[in-house]
Amino acid sequence: MNGHLRPEQEAVIPVMDHGLLYGDGVFEGMRFYHRRPFRLAAHLQRLADSCSAIRLTLPYTRERLAEAVDEIIGAFPEENGYLRLMVTRGTGPMGLDPASCTRPNAILIATRLEMVHPELRQEGIRLVIAATRRLPADGLDPRIKSLNYLNHILARMEATQAGADEAVLLNSQGRVAEGSAENLFIVRDGLLATPRPVDGALKGITRGIVLELAAGLNIPAREAPLTPYDLYTADE
Structure with missing residues (x-):
């Protein structure tokens, strides 16, 4: 989360984050197989496009995000899994106007996800x-x-x-x-x-x-x- 690898219990965001309050943010969901992310460049491009479309600043370069993906995959206990990469508007006062929000939050989660039973x-x-x-x-x-x-x-x-x-x-x-x-x-x-x-x-x-x-x-x-x-x- 925001450049730091943390266990699930310690990865928290402020309650005034506009991603939580209003769903103001974007995400990507991607698979990794044999510890290699699938079509990472395409996912990062779409994430950047989604950010641009809602006028949200991507807080890290794509190169840094790719490094974070490699880091979290390396720490995951299994060879295959699912990644959820989210960017929220960040913390700000109550109200729809995001102009006063602080730096966006970037959150990357590695987990298991079975969409359809085998x-x-x-x-x-x-x-x-x-x-x-x-x-x-x-x-x-x-x-x-x-x-x-x-x-x-x-x-x-x-x-x-x-x-x-x-x-x-x-x-x-x-x-x-x-x-x-x-x-x-x-x-x-x-x-x-x-x-x-x-x-x-x-x-x-x-x-x-x-x-x-x-x-x-x-x-x-x-x-x-x-x-x-x-x-x-x-x-x-």
Whole structure:
């Protein structure tokens, strides 16, 4: 935290940090395998872009952040894991105006995270289309990885209450945006399709890799406006 490696119990932020008070901040979530971060440069670029988009100063250079990533991975007891890198607006008086906030806080967490149980990767998961909608792109650009994930949390709660494993979020026009914590792809007649960022999809790092791999394998792939009809009629 802020350049110092600390155990979880000692890594604390002030209660007046605007990241806690208002969700004012951004984050990146990334995997590491065999103690090597996956696509670190791309994640750091997106973090910098998210900071710029909300006019938040990134308190460390990308080189220093990369060093911190190596340091925390080296201290983690397992070869594989998950990293959460967050930048908050910092401490300031109560009120929405961040002008008086002090230096932003940078927090890096290493932990375990299993998004989907291994058995479900083989069997498939149960989805519901949530009543909770994705925030509109003209309200908050989906390319910003904001700390405020409340609508995604509400959608996941809907899935749990319905006995499903995951929720699909639509945008305000009824087009498919994304899952509560992942991008979506469908296959129909040999075409691989994924929702467009303009429809609320995050430009996910793994999403981009899938599109790159498809191009390299000559698999037709594109971003497309998708509706629930497309999900119901997809081949996979």
